[in-house]
Every structure is written in C-alpha cells, then in structure tokens.
Amino acid sequence: MKRMVVLSCLLILAGCRQSSRPPSDARLWIVASIFPVQEIVREIAGDGVSVFHLLPHGTNPHTYEPPPSLVRDLQGVDLFTGVHPEFDGWIARFLPPSAKILYLSEQDGFVSHSHHPETEQDTMIGDHGQPVNPHFWLSLRRVRAVVPILTDALNTLDPQSREVYETRSRVFLERLDTLDVRIRSLFTGIPGRRFIQWHPAWDDFAEDYGLEIIGTLEQGHGDEPSVRSFRRLIEKARNASVRVVVVDLKVESRAAEAIVHEIDGDLVRLDAIGSPDIPERSDYFRLMDYNAKTLAAALRRP
Structure with a gap:
C-alpha cells in the first residue's frame, strides 16, 4: 500500500515537472531498466546517444521506487528498452506518451524450456502466450537475436545515423561470436x-x-x-x-x-x-x- 502511494505521488510529479533534458540536446535519450541491457544498447548506439539505466546495482526491480530526479529524467526519454512487462513494466508509467517501448525478452522469439518443473512459477508469459525466461541478457544466443531489433528501433528513431548503427551492430555481433567461442x-x-x-x-x-x-x-x-x-x-x-x-x-x-x-x-x-x-x-x-x-x-x- 505504501509503495502504491509513493508511486502515485511520483506519477503526479512526472506530470507536473518538466524533463531535465536540455532543449538543446538533440541526441536520442534511451533508458534501460538494468545495467546489462544499457550496455547492450550502448554497444549498438555508441557515444552519439544518451543511454542510462534506472535500477542501481543490487536493487529489486519489483520494489524499487525511483527518486524524483530520475522521474524527471524519464520525461525526456525517446526509447525504453525493458526486459518484460512483469519485470520492469511499471517504468512505462513514468514515460512521456511519445516514448517507444521495447520489452526485449519478448522480442527474441525464444520460448522458455525449463530444466526443472519447479522453475515454472518464475517464467513469464510472452506476447503469444508462451513461457519466457526474462533473463535474456545471460544468453549470448538470445542477445544476438535482439541485436537486429534494437538496430531497427534506432534506425527508425534516428535515420540520419543509420550507417553508424548498422556498422556498430555488425561489430557487436562479431564480438559476441568471439566471446561465445571463448566461453x-x-x-x-x-x-x-x-x-x-x-x-x-x-x-x-x-x-x-x-x-x-x-x-x-x-x-x-x-x-x-x-x-x-x-x-x-x-x-x-x-x-x-x-x-x-x-x-x-x-x-x-x-x-x-x-x-x-x-x-x-x-x-x-x-x-x-x-x-x-x-x-x-x-x-x-x-x-x-x-x-x-x-x-x-x-x-x-x-
């Protein structure tokens, strides 16, 4: 109950305060819920895009309450790269109506095949009613699958930088292949x-x-x-x-x-x-x- 009151107050704050994004900042602003997703996006987007993550290290995404300063930052976001609506979907409530939202564990096309029946309670359901393990970033195979999806999203939002995103995407995939062989x-x-x-x-x-x-x-x-x-x-x-x-x-x-x-x-x-x-x-x-x-x-x- 207390968390709901806090979130309601933050939502009111988000509606009343302006974004902390300077009007002169023409870069794309992208937010990820967690650090590894931020890093995946950064590998493709490069330094010409502002990418930040919301949840501090060691934070439970189900109970985290963002400070007002971070809520203001979210008002300037162009793209939210989340994990799954049940994992970090609450962040969408703080975004401006114009923001594009991608839940990446739903985009890679992989169905969860649990190694053990007792884990079924923790799988989440994707767009097509199939079980999805939200921890997609811990699989290089699944990360490879979301790279073209992220690249397309960046190209759509910033078509003038298409060549940059396409080049960085290819390099990222090559580095993933090298890491896969090493692991x-x-x-x-x-x-x-x-x-x-x-x-x-x-x-x-x-x-x-x-x-x-x-x-x-x-x-x-x-x-x-x-x-x-x-x-x-x-x-x-x-x-x-x-x-x-x-x-x-x-x-x-x-x-x-x-x-x-x-x-x-x-x-x-x-x-x-x-x-x-x-x-x-x-x-x-x-x-x-x-x-x-x-x-x-x-x-x-x-």
Missing part, C-alpha cells in the same frame, strides 16, 4: 557439468553450453523450497555427484547454505547484473566473461 572453450573437457542454482537466471546460459541444472531452490521471488523438495534435491545432488550451488552475488540464502553443507559442496557467487563501478564486470563482455570463468573454475574443482 565454449572454458567448459570443454569438464566431466561434471551439473549444478544447482538459487534462482532460475541461468537456464539459457546452461542450455547454450551443454550444462545441466539439476534443480532450482527459489520457485519465485522470495519463495524457499519445501522440506520435501529440499530433501529430494539433496538426494538428487548426491546421486549425481553435484557439488556446485550457484547464487547471486549479494544473496543470503539459508536454503543455499544448508544444501551446500548437506552435499559438502561449494557456494559459487555469479553476478547477473554487473556494475560500471566494478572494473572486472564494468561492461557486458567483462560481465559474461567473469561469470563463465567463475562457473567453469568451480565445475572443474574435484
């Missing part, structure tokens, strides 16, 4: 390619590189497994000699810690978001490289 090599020859994850963020990454997720601890946001499913997962992990449990960088999960203890395993922290303030994860390529190296090293440990 694939990291997992080559690993006998134990199975792990448990805390949250269903890594389903598509695992599928891309022939890894197997034998279970997911969190069925939805904040949901912990039942005692029965927890015991079943422990037994499954022991039978498959699984010792790696993947959690998010800042997550404190008693369930994850308990299962690590039960299987004498390793708690491995991956970063799904990254940050411009952390050098080794300060852009999209560094972020994905960091996660791949961290997970591969954990899976290789005897």
